[in-house]
Amino acid sequence: MEINTQLKSLADKINQLKDKIETEESTKHAFVLPFINILGYDAFNPLEVVPEFTADIGLKKGEKVDYAIYQNGEPIIIVECKSWKQDLTTHSSQLFRYFHVTKTRFALLTNGIQYQFFTDLDEKNKMDQKPFFEFDITNLKENTTLEISKFHKSNFNVENIVTNASALKYTKEIKKQINDELENPSNEFIKLFANKVYTGRLTEKVVDEFKDLVQKAFNQFISEKINDRLNAALNKEIIKQKEEQIEVVEENKIITTEEELEAHKIVVAILRRILPTNRIIHRDTQSYFGILLDDNNRKPLCRLHLNSAKKYIGLFNDNKTEIKQPIESIDDIYQFEKELLETVGLYEKENN
Missing domain, CATH: 3.90.1570.30 (tt1808, chain A)
Structure with a gap:
């Protein structure tokens, strides 16, 4: 703000x-x-x-x-x-x-x-x-x-502020009363709670005894509430840190190979006639090597599955559904020039 x-x-x-x-x-x-x-x-x-x-x-x-x-x-x-x-x-x-x-x-x-x-x-x-x-x-x-x-x-807005002013005024006064009661509880305040928990007659002596109890109970209640909030915030932060650590570990498991980088160069060579090379971005994952338009996950150009005995290139149709095609080596990517160019055309058409 x-x-x-x-x-x-x-x-x-x-x-x-x-x-x-x-x-x-x-x-x-x-x-x-x-x-x-x-x-x-x-x-x-x-x-x-x-x-x-x-x-x-x-x-x-x-x-x-x-x-x-x-x-x-x-x-x-x-x-x-x-x-x-x-x-x-x-x-x-x-x-x-x-x-x-x-x-x-x-x-x-x-x-x-x-x-x-x-x-x-x-x-x-x-x-x-x-x-x-x-x-x-x-x-x-x-x-x-x-x-x-x-x-x-x-x-x-005059009317809105005046309407809100009433709520602010009385909220401030109520907070002051609460603070006064917590610092020095009145007999009425003490009796309000003593009547709910004490079964005998509220004599002056009993009320005096309950004064300390009420004050102590409220201070403990507020402290416990504050601790609960702090612990909840701390636990949330710990969980967040653990999740970030897990993400770092997962990222470390990803190893981009020379073959994958060469494959990216081939795709760039095919598409550079219609696209600036800085729009053809690769992003590696544990399950595939992705090549994206404008580094946008919603605009995949192809996916390469090269880290197993059988290699595939994943191409995308009008519905952005991946269709895997087997390849012997990354040189076979050149065979899918038409499909790659058509995929770019689909995304460029969306922008228009």
Whole structure:
């Protein structure tokens, strides 16, 4: 995926440069504008990316947001930037004020490393307090890259993103709740499992005892699942390596003889009047010596069976069925000039 490569390249650049970036303006130019470009918007086209976008609030005129990304003449994302050294948690209120006076459904707060996307899921035209999607560009996961790609100019669809935003928001909150419960299980969480395995009355003492058991059981369960996945991946890799070793061994069993190479030269001599010689390729196998058109298995010119007491040339009819003809020596190949030329004609006709 191209966007994945571009994001990885930007992340590498950020890690190299961030210690030399001192100001908010430098953060914008070095980190944020390249990200906007990755989304397919031309940061140097004022019809697509408007810097210092005016967002007047009531009687307070001249309020500006750092960037507005436009599509079809309308702002679709407003962007507020901070220095990469700043924590974003204290800055969403400023963007919150701008949101309701613009026509956009999305707001982005970023310090060039952390990115937080907001919309209005809780109340129409009023920016939510919490972002529905956030990520660290220097630590991206595959599913995160997929979500970022939905904001790309070529994919951007307001309704699709808003619909997906709800799922992202609640998935993030559920994951946080799961993490909190695993680190410090609540009584409700403990009772949920204790009720299913304990037959006695759940006194306060019993609940306290089950707290450690539930926490330990979940940690063991997660560790076992991770180990199962790792072992499955490892076993798959071992099987793959064994298969590759078998293939190498089989290849080593194939010995191309001088006679077979001479036979190839005879076929080339017959067909070179109608074909460039670099299109007549030989490929040896354990059971036969094949000669192919364009090194394509689906275009066999002939097969030579020379490694036994009786020698054969395998010719191919209209249905690409091999018909074996006995030969005394490779010089007899010249007798089948007509058939070889006709086989080439069939393949050339297919291409036309």
